[in-house]
Amino acid sequence: MPKVSQKTVGRLSLYRRLLNRMFADGARNVYSHDLARMAGGTAAQVRRDLMTLGHTGSPKRGYDVKELSDHIGAFLDAPDGQGVALIGVGNLGRAILSYFAGRRPKLAITVAFDNDPAKVNRVIHGCRCHPISELSRVVREQNVRVAILTVPAREAQSISDELVEAGVRGVLNFAPVPLRVPPGTYSEDIDMTMSLETVAYFARKGTVERETEK
Amino acid sequence: MPKVSQKTVGRLSLYRRLLNRMFADGARNVYSHDLARMAGGTAAQVRRDLMTLGHTGSPKRGYDVKELSDHIGAFLDAPDGQGVALIGVGNLGRAILSYFAGRRPKLAITVAFDNDPAKVNRVIHGCRCHPISELSRVVREQNVRVAILTVPAREAQSISDELVEAGVRGVLNFAPVPLRVPPGTYSEDIDMTMSLETVAYFARKGTVERETEK
DNA sequence: TAGATTGTTAATCGATTAACAATC
DNA sequence: TAGATTGTTAATCGATTAACAATC
Numbered sequence: 001m002p003k004v005s006q007k008t009v010g011r012l013s014l015y016r017r018l019l020n021r022m023f024a025d026g027a028r029n030v031y032s033h034d035l036a037r038m039a040g041g042t043a044a045q046v047r048r049d050l051m052t053l054g055h056t057g058s059p060k061r062g063y064d065v066k067e068l069s070d071h072i073g074a075f076l077d078a079p080d081g082q083g084v085a086l087i088g089v090g091n092l093g094r095a096i097l098s099y100f101a102g103r104r105p106k107l108a109i110t111v112a113f114d115n116d117p118a119k120v121n122r123v124i125h126g127c128r129c130h131p132i133s134e135l136s137r138v139v140r141e142q143n144v145r146v147a148i149l150t151v152p153a154r155e156a157q158s159i160s161d162e163l164v165e166a167g168v169r170g171v172l173n174f175a176p177v178p179l180r181v182p183p184g185t186y187s188e189d190i191d192m193t194m195s196l197e198t199v200a201y202f203a204r205k206g207t208v209e210r211e212t213e214k
Numbered sequence: 215m216p217k218v219s220q221k222t223v224g225r226l227s228l229y230r231r232l233l234n235r236m237f238a239d240g241a242r243n244v245y246s247h248d249l250a251r252m253a254g255g256t257a258a259q260v261r262r263d264l265m266t267l268g269h270t271g272s273p274k275r276g277y278d279v280k281e282l283s284d285h286i287g288a289f290l291d292a293p294d295g296q297g298v299a300l301i302g303v304g305n306l307g308r309a310i311l312s313y314f315a316g317r318r319p320k321l322a323i324t325v326a327f328d329n330d331p332a333k334v335n336r337v338i339h340g341c342r343c344h345p346i347s348e349l350s351r352v353v354r355e356q357n358v359r360v361a362i363l364t365v366p367a368r369e370a371q372s373i374s375d376e377l378v379e380a381g382v383r384g385v386l387n388f389a390p391v392p393l394r395v396p397p398g399t400y401s402e403d404i405d406m407t408m409s410l411e412t413v414a415y416f417a418r419k420g421t422v423e424r425e426t427e428k
Numbered sequence: 429t430a431g432a433t434t435g436t437t438a439a440t441c442g443a444t445t446a447a448c449a450a451t452c
Numbered sequence: 453t454a455g456a457t458t459g460t461t462a463a464t465c466g467a468t469t470a471a472c473a474a475t476c
Contacts, residue, residue, distance in 0.1 A: 009412045010412045013407065013412060014392070017407065038391075038392075040392035040393075040394065082417070084414070091309040091312045092313060094305065099305070099306060100407075104407075107410065107411065146414045153235075168417070169417040169418070170413040170418075172410055188412060188413050190404060192313065192314075192404070193317070195404060196360075196362070196386055197223070197227040197290055198220060198223045198402060199360055199386045200296050201290055202383075202384055203359045203382070203383040203399075204292055204383075206383075
């Protein structure tokens with residue numbers, strides 16, 4: 001498999017979900033422009049993404065919904081599944097626990113960490129919560145490679161460093177500060193404040209395209 | 215002000231937060247490379263962003279922390295503040311309500327909507343919750359232009375349409391389906407599933423850069 | 429002055445878009 | 453066949469990076 005861009009991987013993830021929804025609705029084949037419309041992209045982009053995946057369709061029937069979904073699954077999922085650790089069981093952490101609970105068996109949050117004695121050693125949304133002091137030990141024991149960070153900004157970087165030290169290779173960060181991770185490790189920041197301020201700005205000023213038109 | 219890209223607006227939002235943190239820590243001036251390091255970008259990019267903003271520094275002292283923060287504020291914030299509506303007071307909705315509560319007076323969630331009788335007409339995290347049937351009326355009355363969507367995927371598009379019809383011009387969407395909004399309206403999708411699957415993929419396969427090296 | 433930083437332009441890079449022959 | 457779609461290459465676009473004179 002050649003190098004695949006971060007954006008392509010994200011779009012493949014979206015395509016799979018759309019395909020699964022279509023399949024549940026009874027659709028058995030799909031054209032690139034159908035998928036593009038639902039994904040908010042162009043048909044050419046969908047075809048390019050599937051080409052990257054090595055998936056082919058036919059001019060007559062487009063793509064087989066089930067086959068394509070399976071192919072994306074084989075590409076995205078670890079064959080034996082991947083456990084995910086969640087650090088910080090506050091309001092956002094609990095919401096994310098419940099959001100992902102039972103969605104994808106191959107990518108499930110399997111362990112949580114917090115310092116609050118009221119949460120430690122309890123099971124929250126089906127997930128055991130350990131004290132953060134045991135982070136390194138538990139992550140190593142369970143061979144966790146993916147983590148979600150929902151801790152305050154000032155703690156995020158040091159906990160991330162500890163996670164990477166313990167073997168984590170991918171971090172999804174909700175703390176409002178960009179994470180720095182070493183080469184070979186991947187992090188993605190979801191900054192809700194940045195997103196909301198951007199939305200508010202363009203709600204007030206008009207979209208980029210609009211401004212160009214003026 | 216010339217056209218400003220979506221990414222630039224987002225970075226300015228981040229710069230402001232970093233600057234405010236620095237100011238609280240006693241810093242009074244900052245160089246582009248300092249800001250770049252904290253923001254996870256390059257010094258040249260910071261300078262270009264500030265140039266876009268029309269802000270100038272000096273070779274000797276760099277940028278004045280307070281002045282720059284204020285300048286970004288004047289650019290990003292509506293002078294009289296902007297109200298935000300939140301639709302869908304489930305686990306994620308409540309977490310977001312508490313996340314933004316009291317953070318930014320000029321951009322606060324002022325009203326919430328849900329269909330659950332247990333939530334309607336109550337005040338949650340300081341925010342009054344109305345039934346969704348009153349969405350259009352309340353949004354018009356309160357002149358709301360920005361909305362956060364935390365509803366199930368199948369309801370997201372129709373509620374978004376109703377919001378736009380009622381005057382909303384910016385939507386931050388957490389539902390796992392890309393939103394389609396008319397020209398002149400801005401939407402941003404935060405797809406946590408897509409992000410987590412992307413993180414898990416690169417955690418397994420190595421980062422893009424790594425693969426290029428091989 | 430010397431030296432680091434700023435403001436700004438040119439070069440590079442990558443991703444998206446357009447185009448079109450091949451295919452069913 | 454006719455026609456819409458696929459697979460793939462070339463052209464375009466925009467954003468990032470590199471470079472450097474101007475500045476304090």
